Amino acid sequence: MAHTVLLLLFVICGLTSTVGPTVEPAEMLLRAAGEGQLSLDPWEVAAAAVDFGGVARAEPLAVMRPGGAGDVARLVRAAYRSARWFPVSARGHGHSTNGQALAPGGVVVQMSRGRIAPRPMPAYSASTGEYYVDVWGGDLWVDVLNWTLANGGLAPKSWTDYLYLSVGGTLSNAGISGQAFHHGPQISDVYELDVVTGKGELITCSEEQNSELFHGVLGGLGQFGIITRARIALETAPHRVRWIRVLYSDFAAFTRDQELLVSLHGAHRSESFDYVEGFVIVDEGLVNNWRSSFFFSPKNPVKRSSVHANAGLLYCLEMTKNYDDSAADSIDEVVEALLGQLGYIPASVFTTDLPYVDFLDRVHKAEMRLRAKGLWAVPHPWLNLFVPASRIADFDRGVFRGILGNKSSGPILIYPMNKHKWDDRSSVVTPHEDMFYLVAFLRSALPDSGDPTQSLEYLSRQNKKILDFCDDAGIEIKQYLPVHRSRAEWARHFGPKWGRFLRRKAQFDPKCMLATGQAILPPPPSSSSSFVFRW
Ligand code: FAD
DSSP states (O other): OHHHHHHHHHHHHHHHHHHOTTOOOHHHHHHHHTTSEEEOOHHHHHHTTOOTTOSEEOOOSEEEEOSSHHHHHHHHHHHHHOSSOOOEEEESSOOOSSSTTOOTTSEEEEGGGOOOOOOOOOEEETTTTEEEEEEETTOBHHHHHHHHHHTTSEEESSOOSOSOSBHHHHHTTOOOOTTHHHHOOGGGSEEEEEEEETTSOEEEEESSSSHHHHHHHTTOTTSSEEEEEEEEEEEEOOSEEEEEEEEESOHHHHHHHHHHHHHGGGSOGGGSOSEEEEEEEOSGGGGGOTTOTTTSOTTSOOOHHHHOSSOSOEEEEEEEEEEOGGGTTTHHHHHHHHHTTOOOOTTOOEEEEEEHHHHHTHHHHHHHHHHHTTOSSSOOOOEEEEEEGGGHHHHIIIIIIIITTTOOSSOEEEEEEEGGGSOTTSSOOOOSSSEEEEEEEOOOOOTTSSOGGGSHHHHHHHHHHHHHHHHHHTOOOEESSOOOOSHHHHHHHHGGGHHHHHHHHHHHOTTOOBTGGGOSSOOOTTOOOOOOEEO
8 A cells, every 4th residue: 555655646746747736636646546556667658658550659647557447437537627637548458559548648547457356247137138247348358258158158249350359448449240240249239338437427327327428438439438347248159160261253242242141130040140251362472361370271371273263352251150069960051051142162162160269269369370470569550441332342443453452461351231230329430321341451561571562651651542542432431440630530430420429528528538549639728738649
């Protein structure tokens, strides 16, 4: 305790010298820390100054590891009441790519490292007839999975491809993967939240209770509050997964089949796949890209020519069918019937079988491999777009077959989703069509490769070209994990939802202190806080 108090006095001195001599009474910040820990440790501060993207940097003054929701509330309340303005940002696992969780000159609340009480057990709700689990906002999805599996053989319904992301971090965006056509994004599978607003109030919200806050926070980019608890919908976890990839050289056939498969969301479970994604294979290397290790080992690479004689783009459709031991005898038949509806290149079926958990955790294996080669902690100029289904062929012609010019520098995901599975009351913005695609350019810059087309500058310029192309061609895309820099750009991003966004901001974070790394609304003119530096 003496150690904590000493540490806090340092922080207070730091805040005083940073934000001016009229900072609030020392006791206020001392109370703010509660059981949590405010740290000035240079290592922790440096770690909270960057993120996975590696293109933005801003040092906070301090990092807080909260012991619970009360600590978060006390800290935010102290900041709200402070005579001088400073930002407070929740940081989940820091896997943003553009400084979204940074808090220049303020406090980063390190949600994924808090000292948290034991997790509650999964429970059954008689009113919904469904299982659920209450989790801490900073919990990683991989830990939620392990917990629910170990306690009842249950699992969340909707996923991201990568599980080392925090619950609060993905719910602040949407949380999508190949199950979204069926269950909606992760924000569609949440029953209730505890949220600390920008005024420091700890509020429980749901569709029925404080619904404006509930819908605002889901997909809300951290703008209206810090999620400290989420009640997540669960289902019985399947045991195994049949994972299939097939290839196309014809984009129209590829998208026709993808759209057919996601339109089967309402069908009986045996008549639809459980997961549908896809990716674009621009260059030879990507047949064997880092997301493919379960299929194609480096020792046994798949040659493009072995599946199709012509040069040019290939499109890979990826599907899974979940099953239990009791259905093991019929899985071949079920999958064959589903594949029979599709028009892929006949010789291009790749199949593997694995436990459900290994499938969900598939990207972690690739992460380990890239880390070992020093290729994980490199700049990631990612671009994620929602493209209306009616314009996806134009996008293919202009971007995949045009701007990319035979080089992709990382996986390019493409898969459709059903708009009616997204709740329009949430803050997230999607195109105005019943079906839209995620197109994700998950690229890595390799500044020391000697290849100018792998530099950060080149890839960033190419991202801009893609956005300009969509503008010029009138393709009304929306960015997922959006990056905009001016108020006008954000107003355009939110479109008709902009007025509601501003009203919610005024109600829940009137001092614009939260998640300022998103750069949506500027800090008040009187603040002396520094800005995020972006390369
Ligand atoms: P952070 O980067 O720490 O924070 C992101 C934003 O959310 C910040 O503005 C932060 O202030 C805010 N925030 C964080 N925690 C909270 C909280 N508790 N309450 C309120 N606001 C909060 N996304 C998908 O949808 N599907 C995928 O398949 C997918 N795969 C990915 C794979 C990798 C390797 C990476 C790096 C990212 C991937 N993402 C994916 C993107 C990811 O969902 C977002 O970047 C997400 O924000 C990261 O979560 P995080 O916990 O690291 O959040």
